Structures are given as C-alpha cells and as structure tokens.
Amino acid sequence: MDTNNKIADEELRAQVRSWLGENWTQAKAASLKQHQPLWGASDELKSWLAEVVSARWAAPRWPTEWFGRDLSNKQAKIIEAEFAAVRAPGTGQDRTNLWANTLLAGGTEVLKSKLIGPLLQGEVNMCLLYSEPNAGSDLAGIRTRADRQEDHYVVNGQKVWTSGAMTADYGMLIARTDWDVPKHQGISYFYCPMKQEGIEVRPLRQITNESQFNEVFITDALIPAENLLGNFNQGWQMLQTALAYERLIMGEGARGPRSGGNKKAKNVEVLIALAREAGVLEQPKLRQDIAQMIAYKKLNALNGARGKADISQGASSSLMSLGKLAMSRILHEEARLRTEILGPGSLFEGSDYSDAENANFLTFQAYLTSIGGGTDQIQRNIIGERVLGLPKEPEVDKKIPFREVRAS
Amino acid sequence: MNKLSLEERVALRDSVHQLLTNECDESAVRTTMETTSGFDPVLWNKLAEMGIVGLIINEDQGGAGVGPIELETVMEEVGAALLCSPLLASGVLAAELLNALQNDDVSSQLLPAIADGSCIATAALTGQSGCWTEGGVTVSAKGNTNEWLLSGSASYVLHGQNANVLLVAASTSDGLSMFVVEAEADGLSISGLPTFDHTLRLAEISFDKVAAERITTQRPVWDAVIQALDITLVALAGEQAGAAEHCLAATVDYAKTRIQFGRAIGSFQAIKHMAADLLLETESSISAARHAAACLADGTDDATEAVSLAAFACADTFVSTAATSVQMYGGIAFTWEHPAHLYLRRARADAQLFGSSSFYRERFIQQLEA
Numbered sequence: 114m115d116t117n118n119k120i121a122d123e124e125l126r127a128q129v130r131s132w133l134g135e136n137w138t139q140a141k142a143a144s145l146k147q148h149q150p151l152w153g154a155s156d157e158l159k160s161w162l163a164e165v166v167s168a169r170w171a172a173p174r175w176p177t178e179w180f181g182r183d184l185s186n187k188q189a190k191i192i193e194a195e196f197a198a199v200r201a202p203g204t205g206q207d208r209t210n211l212w213a214n215t216l217l218a219g220g221t222e223v224l225k226s227k228l229i230g231p232l233l234q235g236e237v238n239m240c241l242l243y244s245e246p247n248a249g250s251d252l253a254g255i256r257t258r259a260d261r262q263e264d265h266y267v268v269n270g271q272k273v274w275t276s277g278a279m280t281a282d283y284g285m286l287i288a289r290t291d292w293d294v295p296k297h298q299g300i301s302y303f304y305c306p307m308k309q310e311g312i313e314v315r316p317l318r319q320i321t322n323e324s325q326f327n328e329v330f331i332t333d334a335l336i337p338a339e340n341l342l343g344n345f346n347q348g349w350q351m352l353q354t355a356l357a358y359e360r361l362i363m364g365e366g367a368r369g370p371r372s373g374g375n376k377k378a379k380n381v382e383v384l385i386a387l388a389r390e391a392g393v394l395e396q397p398k399l400r401q402d403i404a405q406m407i408a409y410k411k412l413n414a415l416n417g418a419r420g421k422a423d424i425s426q427g428a429s430s431s432l433m434s435l436g437k438l439a440m441s442r443i444l445h446e447e448a449r450l451r452t453e454i455l456g457p458g459s460l461f462e463g464s465d466y467s468d469a470e471n472a473n474f475l476t477f478q479a480y481l482t483s484i485g486g487g488t489d490q491i492q493r494n495i496i497g498e499r500v501l502g503l504p505k506e507p508e509v510d511k512k513i514p515f516r517e518v519r520a521s
Numbered sequence: 522m523n524k525l526s527l528e529e530r531v532a533l534r535d536s537v538h539q540l541l542t543n544e545c546d547e548s549a550v551r552t553t554m555e556t557t558s559g560f561d562p563v564l565w566n567k568l569a570e571m572g573i574v575g576l577i578i579n580e581d582q583g584g585a586g587v588g589p590i591e592l593e594t595v596m597e598e599v600g601a602a603l604l605c606s607p608l609l610a611s612g613v614l615a616a617e618l619l620n621a622l623q624n625d626d627v628s629s630q631l632l633p634a635i636a637d638g639s640c641i642a643t644a645a646l647t648g649q650s651g652c653w654t655e656g657g658v659t660v661s662a663k664g665n666t667n668e669w670l671l672s673g674s675a676s677y678v679l680h681g682q683n684a685n686v687l688l689v690a691a692s693t694s695d696g697l698s699m700f701v702v703e704a705e706a707d708g709l710s711i712s713g714l715p716t717f718d719h720t721l722r723l724a725e726i727s728f729d730k731v732a733a734e735r736i737t738t739q740r741p742v743w744d745a746v747i748q749a750l751d752i753t754l755v756a757l758a759g760e761q762a763g764a765a766e767h768c769l770a771a772t773v774d775y776a777k778t779r780i781q782f783g784r785a786i787g788s789f790q791a792i793k794h795m796a797a798d799l800l801l802e803t804e805s806s807i808s809a810a811r812h813a814a815a816c817l818a819d820g821t822d823d824a825t826e827a828v829s830l831a832a833f834a835c836a837d838t839f840v841s842t843a844a845t846s847v848q849m850y851g852g853i854a855f856t857w858e859h860p861a862h863l864y865l866r867r868a869r870a871d872a873q874l875f876g877s878s879s880f881y882r883e884r885f886i887q888q889l890e891a
C-alpha cells in the first residue's frame with residue numbers, strides 16, 4: 114500500500130487472483146452450477162457468497178463499514194474482471210444488487226445493520242411491491258395506504274404482478290401516506306415483511322405457463338417504523354433510485370432459455386449455432402439479420418461499459434437509460450430470429466422440442482423486459498424528457514391533491 | 522361454382538358470427554383447446570348443418586357449391602373467434618384436393634360425408650422438413666392397379682389425429698400419386714404432436730406397408746395439390762386477417778378505457794401511433810385476403826401472385842398485430858387468463874402452417890419476374 118492507504122492496481126489484481134485461486138475450487142464451481150433454482154439462492158451459492166462477503170469482495174465500491182473497500186470504480190472493475198475470468202459469482206453487487214443498494218441509499222441504521230449482510234449473502238428473498246391494478250406506468254397513482262400507529266405502520270391495499278412474492282421475506286413497498294397533497298408528494302417507501310398474517314399472496318399464471326408473478330392482498334399488515342427508506346412522504350425520490358438500479362440490471366441481460374439450451378453454442382453465438390445446425394446460415398437475408406442482432410448485443414455491451422466508466426455508484430448516466438430499451442429490442446429480435454431459423458420446427462412445445470420450446474418461451478419472456486420495470490414507451494418518455502431535455506407532456510393530475518385524481 | 526350476392530354474403534357472415542358468438546366464446550375456446558381432439562363435435566355438427574364444412578364442395582356432392590370468396594368471408598369470422606376445428610383440414614384442404622383431382626368415383630365416395638361433417642378428412646403432403654414442394658414428400662408407394670402399399674412418413678398433418686380418412690401424397694415408380702387411406706388401416710401409426718398453439722392439432726404419421734387406394738387422375742398430381750394449397754392459403758389468410766382485425770379492435774377498446782396519468786392510455790401518442798400503424802397493416806391484410814379470393818374465384822392470370830401476397834402479408838400482419846397488442850395492453854396481457862396470448866400463439870402457428878413468409882415472398886417475386 115502506498116502512503117495514502119491506497120492499493121496499487123497490480124497489487125489488488127494479485128490479491129483477488131490469489132484469493133480466488135485458494136477459495137474458488139473446481140468442486141465449488143461445479144456444485145454451484147448444478148444447483149440453480151429459478152428463484153432465490155441455493156445453499157451452495159449462499160455459502161459461497163458468505164465467503165465473498167467476508168473477504169470484502171462483494172461490494173468493493175462501498176464504504177468499509179458496509180462490507181466494502183471504498184475502492185474507485187476502476188479498481189472495482191479489476192475485481193469484477195478477475196471474478197468473471199474464472200466465472201465466480203458474487204462481486205459487483207454494489208452495482209447489481211437492487212435490494213442492497215436501495216437499502217444502503219435510504220435505509221435506517223437499524224435496518225441496514227440487520228439486512229445488508231444477509232442481502233449480499235443471498236439469505237433474504239425479496240420482491241417489488243410497486244404495481245397495482247390501477248397504477249402501472251403511472252406508479253404515482255398507487256392507492257395502497259400506510260398509516261402510522263405508534264412505532265409501526267399499518268398497510269392496506271392490493272399489489273399486482275409481484276414477481277417472487279411467494280418466496281419473499283421482504284417486499285420493497287410503495288404506499289400512500291398523505292392523500293391531501295399531489296400524487297408524487299404523499300408516497301413513502303418501505304421494507305415490508307412478507308411473512309405475516311396481513312399479507313396474502315395469490316399466484317397468477319403467466320403467458321409462459323409459469324407462475325412467478327402474483328397478486329398480493331394486504332390487510333392491516335404491519336411494518337416497523339425503522340423500515341421506512343428515505344424520508345416520510347418522499348418515497349417517490351427513493352423509488353427513482355431503486356428504479357434506476359432495476360433498469361440498469363434489466364439493460365444488461367435477461368433470463369435465458371428455460372431448458373438451459375445453449376449447450377449447442379460452444380464459443381459461438383447461439384443464433385449462429387442454431388442457423389448452422391438448421392442449414393440456413395447461408396441464407397442472405399437471415400444471415401444479415403443475425404449479424405444485425407449480434408451487433409445490437411455487442412453495441413449494448415459497449416454502451417454499458419462506456420456508461421459504467423462515467424459513474425461511481427448507481428447515479429444514472431444517459432447511456433444507462435438506453436440499456437433497457439436496447440435490451441428489449443435485442444430480446445424480441447432474438448426470439449424472432451430463433452423462430453425464423455426453426456421455421457415449422459418452431460410449432461412445438463415440451464422437452465422433446467427444446468429449440469422450439471426456447472424460441473416460444475423467449476418470445477413471451479421478452480415482454481418481461483419490454484413491459485416490466487417500466488414499459489418501452491415509458492422508457493422512451495424518460496429518455497426524451499430527462500436525458501434529452503425535451504419538454505414534458507402536460508400531466509393533468511400532477512398538481513391536484515391525490516384525493517381528487519381520476520382512476521380507471 | 523356459384524357466387525353469392527353481396528347481401529347473401531353478408532347474411533352468411535352474420536349467421537357464422539352469430540353461431541360463433543353463441544358457441545365459441547373465449548371460455549369455450551379455452552375448454553376445447555385443452556381436450557384431446559381439440560374440437561367440439563357439437564359445434565362441428567352445427568357448422569356442417571349450416572353448410573360451412575361443405576362450403577366449397579359441389580351441390581351434387583352435398584356441399585354449398587360456392588368458392589374462395591365466400592370461404593374467405595367465413596374464415597375472417599373463424600379467425601376472430603379463434604375457432605378450434607378441422608375445418609381447414611377437412612372442408613378446405615382435403616375437399617379441394619378431391620375437387621382438383623377430378624376423380625368422380627372417389628369424390629362421390631368421400632365428399633358427401635366430408636360436407637355433412639360425418640367424415641373428417643385431411644391431407645398428408647409433406648414430411649419432417651415441413652417443405653411444401655413436391656420434394657418434401659417422404660412417403661412412397663409400391664403396387665399395381667389393384668393393390669398399393671405405402672411406406673415412409675408424413676408430418677405437419679393438420680388434424681391428422683382426428684381424421685377418418687387421409688389423402689396421402691406418395692411417390693411411385695412413375696411419379697407422384699395421391700392415395701386414400703383409412704385411419705384404421707393396418708401399419709398406420711398416427712401420433713399427435715405437442716403444439717404450442719393449443720388451438721391447433723398436428724400429427725406425425727408413419728406408414729408401414731399400409732394398404733391404400735390410388736386416386737387416378739388426368740392431372741399432374743402436384744398441380745392438384747397446388748390448387749388445394751392455394752385455396753387453403755386464401756382461407757388461412759382470411760383467418761389471419763379476421764383475427765388480426767379482432768386483436769386490434771379489442772386492444773383499441775382497452776386503450777379507450779384504461780386510465781393512467783389521469784387519462785386514457787389511448788390518448789398517448791405512443792399508443793395511438795402503434796394502433797394507427799396496425800390499422801394500416803390489418804386493413805392491408807384484409808384487402809390482400811379478399812383480393813386473393815377474388816382472383817382465385819375468377820381464375821385470373823395473376824391468381825398465384827395474389828395468393829402468395831396474401832399468404833405472407835396476412836401471416837406477418839397477424840403476428841405483428843398480436844405481438845404489438847401484448848405491448849399495448851401492458852402487464853395484464855402477460856397473464857394466461859388474458860386472451861392476447863391465445864391470438865399470439867395462433868398467429869405464430871398460422872405463420873408456419875403451409876410454409877413461411879419468406880417462402881411466399883419468393884414465390885411472389887418469381888411471379889413478378891416471369
């Protein structure tokens with residue numbers, strides 16, 4: 114270390130490398146790969162994350178008091194690169210862990226002490242209690258209410274499309290706490306305990322024929338006062354921070370095919386592998402489309418890398434706002450091309466037809482990115498207004514007390 | 522072939538619309554699509570009684586004796602309602618194949634039963650490749666005038682698992698021939714394929730020395746197949762155009778009532794522009810389907826061009842309309858309970874049933890080059 118207590122890049126790289134060499138054994142890598150639940154973390158992953166957290170690699174940009182190393186973005190990327198080189202998960206959570214970042218940004222000391230460690234270690238399952246039947250794009254229109262009573266809040270209302278609510282321990286919840294001020298000014302942001310009597314979760318069947326999202330009915334559920342994030346009635350600002358993280362993550366990737374299915378593509382883009390196998394890689398139009406699609410992916414990754422270089426912790430750079438929109442196009446286009454490659458072979462479903470199953474599943478799943486986390490249309494509005502500074506559309510109900518706002 | 526007057530055609534359309542409104546609403550579709558056969562025999566009989574199943578079968582064979590124009594009209598309603606039935610397989614593809622082969626004996630043996638719905642027929646015309654050219658046939662026939670045996674396999678056979686009778690294209694030592702095979706024949710094995718569009722039924726068929734009756738004909742057999750496929754494509758185009766139009770109308774209705782930010786979502790230009798673009802597409806697809814039907818009815822020189830255009834224009838429009846509608850609805854359309862995905866599934870299936878859009882774009886430009 115030099116006199117400023119700063120570590121040199123090369124020394125840091127050597128440290129990570131040797132730590133990984135000692136701890137990231139082949140056996141661990143294999144058992145992690147074997148146990149990959151769709152939702153939540155496996156025991157194998159949790160125990161690995163615990164090692165990463167205690168060695169302070171999980172969130173190196175964060176302050177030392179919160180498991181971090183106070184490192185610059187540049188040095189954190191050295192760590193990420195070393196982890197990526199051996200395919201070890203767990204670092205970079207200071208960028209990608211939506212839950213922990215939001216908590217660190219707005220949580221009380223009590224709540225942070227209680228949950229940040231477990232969140233980084235994958236010990237706590239989470240969900241997002243934002244959308245309601247009448248408040249989707251217009252999140253500031255939520256009608257779930259939270260009323261303060263002594264040392265806790267009492268919550269009543271209904272949420273919908275809540276992914277992962279069945280297994281969640283906490284939900285990041287927005288609720289109305291003041292009805293007499295305009296819609297954006299009377300919302301508060303909470304960590305709401307899910308395992309309690311007042312919370313009823315009902316699974317919804319999705320178009321993918323899975324049930325990951327749910328309706329959540331909330332009746333006199335209790336939230337301890339220290340679970341408020343940000344200031345009372347300033348939940349909207351907190352939400353913007355959380356949404357920025359969510360969109361950043363959605364801009365970087367998405368769930369792959371349901372049946373694993375990328376085995377075919379060793380060291381080659383999956384579309385190329387599929388087209389080659391189907392004997393259509395030489396068809397000029399398809400070939401051009403595949404090239405364009407892979408280009409979209411590469412360009413998005415380059416945008417992401419350039420954007421990351423500008424930011425330290427989560428602040429949204431303009432490049433970052435583009436990622437989710439780019440990813441939405443990528444996912445829809447990839448599914449379209451998989452279908453095109455298979456032709457009539459895409460008509461089927463089930464495990465005997467894994468290529469078709471993947472093409473059809475990804476066709477539907479692409480809407481998770483183009484609708485969830487804010488639709489493409491909303492994302493374009495945000496880019497137009499907040500990034501390009503175009504005049505905002507007039508909002509008819511922005512300035513009136515929420516009580517007077519019209520609903521569906 | 523008779524042509525209905527405009528008023529008669531409107532009446533036909535209305536009566537089909539009425540029947541499907543009563544007996545084929547969304548919940549009926551959902552029930553039927555999860556049954557093994559994938560169609561409702563009661564509704565099938567009603568369609569037959571109304572003359573829909575035998576629409577393009579001659580009157581002297583028990584049909585209504587009308588043509589592509591009337592068929593296209595009916596299919597627009599069929600598409601809008603997502604009817605699950607062997608209509609396309611039996612009443613269109615198999616029926617027209619028999620019409621085209623012009624073998625009176627076989628026709629009078631089969632067409633009356635097809636028309637009254639008691640016999641479900643289908644055609645096995647391609648193999649694993651799913652390629653709808655003569656080269657796609659992977660069944661071969663050996664035999665002589667009296668006795669023929671089929672071997673090989675066929676796939677993508679529409680409602681193959683529900684058929685009583687199969688019309689099978691097979692290669693013989695002197696070229697392609699068409700055969701009649703009974704579904705119960707020895708050596709025949711028909712297995713249903715798991716389609717992601719649950720309203721669809723497709724089968725794979727293997728033939729192990731299956732006894733078959735050869736349909737003798739004066740025409741080159743693949744010409745007859747093309748005639749049958751062309752009217753089937755027009756019917757399918759009608760289905761796609763009708764379904765796309767329905768998807769858009771339902772989505773626009775929703776956009777008028779769903780409020781966000783204190784206003785109907787349809788008041789946002791993003792939604793309005795998507796809807797306007799889709800209207801251009803859906804109206805174009807209806808024009809394409811109806812034009813193709815008229816060309817086929819009149820036997821115009823450019824009928825092949827018109828059918829090819831309708832095939833890809835309607836397929837692409839239905840896919841893009843159903844896909845965009847999901848985006849326009851938002852989260853609600855990501856649920857199984859919402860009908861949007863039923864249309865998207867049907868659209869994606871219809872777009873592959875008799876060859877892809879690129880196949881028909883190629884056929885289209887070849888017509889223009891000629």
Ligand SMILES: Cc1cc2nc3c(=O)[nH]c(=O)nc-3n(C[C@H](O)[C@H](O)[C@H](O)COP(=O)(O)OP(=O)(O)OC[C@H]3O[C@@H](n4cnc5c(N)ncnc54)[C@H](O)[C@@H]3O)c2cc1C
Nearest residue numbers: 241243244249250274276485486488490789791849851852
């Ligand atoms: C797979 C999936 C998972 C999800 N998971 C969660 C979750 O875990 N937690 C959670 O809280 N929510 C979740 N959501 C909900 C998601 O955030 C909402 O669906 C989304 O924000 C859109 O809201 P909405 O569905 O109410 O559609 P609406 O807001 O009603 O939108 C309908 C249409 O109108 C358009 N529109 C609306 N307003 C405007 C405007 N101002 N300008 C232009 N166009 C506009 C939209 O783009 C859309 O096309 C999930 C959604 C999906 C699909």
